[in-house]
Amino acid sequence: TSRFHVVTKVYELAQPFSFFLTKVAGIADKYNSTLALDIKDILSADMGNLVASCQFNYMFDIPWLVQQYPKEFRSKPLLIVHGEQGPSKTTLEAEAIDYSNVRFCQAKLEMLFGTHHTKMMLLQYDTGMRVVIHTSNLIKQDWHQKTQGIWISPLFPKMAKPSATEGDSTTHFKRNLLEYLSAYKAYQLKDWINNISEHDMSTARVVIIGSVPGRHTGDQMKSWGHMKLKRVLQQHGPSNGVVKNWPVIGQFSSIGSMGANKEAWLCGEWLQSLSAATGGTTLSSVPLLKLVFPTKDNVRCSLEGFPAGGSIPYSINVAKKQMFLHDFFHQWRSEGQGRSRAMPHIKTYLRPSPDNQKTAWFLVTSANLSKAAWGALEKKGTQLMIRSYEIGVLFLPKFFGGKDLFDVSSNFEMLKSSTDVFPLPFDLPLTDYIKGKDRPWMWDIPYMDLPDTNGNIWCPG
Numbered sequence: 001t002s003r004f005h006v007v008t009k010v011y012e013l014a015q016p017f018s019f020f021l022t023k024v025a026g027i028a029d030k031y032n033s034t035l036a037l038d039i040k041d042i043l044s045a046d047m048g049n050l051v052a053s054c055q056f057n058y059m060f061d062i063p064w065l066v067q068q069y070p071k072e073f074r075s076k077p078l079l080i081v082h083g084e085q086g087p088s089k090t091t092l093e094a095e096a097i098d099y100s101n102v103r104f105c106q107a108k109l110e111m112l113f114g115t116h117h118t119k120m121m122l123l124q125y126d127t128g129m130r131v132v133i134h135t136s137n138l139i140k141q142d143w144h145q146k147t148q149g150i151w152i153s154p155l156f157p158k159m160a161k162p163s164a165t166e167g168d169s170t171t172h173f174k175r176n177l178l179e180y181l182s183a184y185k186a187y188q189l190k191d192w193i194n195n196i197s198e199h200d201m202s203t204a205r206v207v208i209i210g211s212v213p214g215r216h217t218g219d220q221m222k223s224w225g226h227m228k229l230k231r232v233l234q235q236h237g238p239s240n241g242v243v244k245n246w247p248v249i250g251q252f253s254s255i256g257s258m259g260a261n262k263e264a265w266l267c268g269e270w271l272q273s274l275s276a277a278t279g280g281t282t283l284s285s286v287p288l289l290k291l292v293f294p295t296k297d298n299v300r301c302s303l304e305g306f307p308a309g310g311s312i313p314y315s316i317n318v319a320k321k322q323m324f325l326h327d328f329f330h331q332w333r334s335e336g337q338g339r340s341r342a343m344p345h346i347k348t349y350l351r352p353s354p355d356n357q358k359t360a361w362f363l364v365t366s367a368n369l370s371k372a373a374w375g376a377l378e379k380k381g382t383q384l385m386i387r388s389y390e391i392g393v394l395f396l397p398k399f400f401g402g403k404d405l406f407d408v409s410s411n412f413e414m415l416k417s418s419t420d421v422f423p424l425p426f427d428l429p430l431t432d433y434i435k436g437k438d439r440p441w442m443w444d445i446p447y448m449d450l451p452d453t454n455g456n457i458w459c460p461g
């Protein structure tokens with residue numbers, strides 16, 4: 001067992017945040033070293049001697065997934081938590097016909113247009129368990145040439161006696177994880193819920209920000225979505241005096257319908273939560289909002305070419321109703337991490353300093369820019385309506401050595417040499433869209449004027 005202790009140490013040494021990007025095929029090796037992981041690294045025996053696992057996700061290729069486990073783990077119990085219904089559920093279950101160790105749990109989706117976006121691994125070893133929260137579907141292409149994010153927990157040891165309240169961290173990680181899993185009300189998750197209560201998760205330093213479908217009222221309203229993030233930032237975030245002139249950055253790979261103007265939800269509701277701080281926010285200063293979303297040419301010139309856009313499902317029918325949104329957009333650029341051509345499927349949100357050297361917090365999550373994911377207030381702000389399952393982890397300086405701010409950089413050389421600089425997935429300052437030239441990527445219109453990396457054009461439909 002000394003072997004994986006060493007490896008665990010290496011991961012934790014790489015950086016205290018345990019925040020990694022996925023390896024990208026076709027870029028220089030140096031960009032795929034200690035700060036990047038492949039799914040095989042996560043499932044490796046170096047991380048622990050697997051006994052059972054549970055995979056929450058949106059898209060699955062079961063035969064491919066089983067192959068990503070070391071062969072000695074491929075017949076261990078594997079529970080798949082998905083949101084498929086009817087025929088697509090039957091198809092998914094048929095994929096596992098040859099794997100008697102694979103079981104399924106269908107997450108209930110009672111809100112129209114809701115999806116099961118959550119991407120999480122529960123990994124039970126003989127000596128404890130790990131939780132992995134990430135942004136990749138369980139299909140080969142999501143781990144090949146995209147920019148994706150991964151948080152890996154420390155190894156959580158088993159406790160002498162089970163307890164749902166003991167063995168928690170200052171960030172209430174265990175309680176929040178149990179609340180999230182209980183919200184499924186799924187009998188197939190009972191054993192995993194019991195399992196988690198048997199583990200000591202006091203070393204977890206991130207805060208869980210989850211979404212579950214429903215119309216949440218009372219205390220529940222602040223347990224999910226943007227209202228959870230708001231409450232956490234008000235309690236444990238930066239002081240308003242420090243951040244009041246700092247921008248909020250949102251970076252995502254899909255966009256929902258925002259309504260008629262920015263006041264409807266984006267700035268009137270969502271930004272109010274993301275700009276929350278301790279010491280109350282002065283109403284007058286609506287903070288600067290900057291959004292990162294790939295241009296058509298970012299996609300065209302990417303490693304995958306136009307097909308990368310198959311995972312960036314922004315529809316022209318949604319885009320044309322919200323041209324106001326595109327004024328906030330900036331290009332995808334990640335020169336420091338060698339990933340300018342690895343299109344983002346990662347979703348991240350942060351509050352960087354104007355000089356781009358610091359951030360007050362950082363969130364990596366499955367949640368795109370949509371009301372379905374983050375929630376929309378209803379009934380004069382007395383209930384939060386959420387359609388989808390989402391989960392993410394929030395990094396707050398307070399829980400990483402009691403600091404006020406994180407130093408940040410996307411520069412690989414800088415990150416390699418210093419352990420407590422937060423590794424950004426993209427470059428700051430952001431890169432504007434070129435006026436009169438750049439358009440946001442939209443996946444359901446043709447592009448036939450210029451060839452992509454592979455010499456192809458794009459003709460959807």
Ligand SMILES: O=C(O)c1cnc2c(C(=O)O)cccc2c1O
Pocket residue numbers: 058116117135136137310311312313
């Ligand atoms: O990772 C995800 O949760 C996710 C969800 N949805 C889609 C869609 C769609 O919803 O049509 C199209 C293409 C890719 C994705 C995707 O990657």
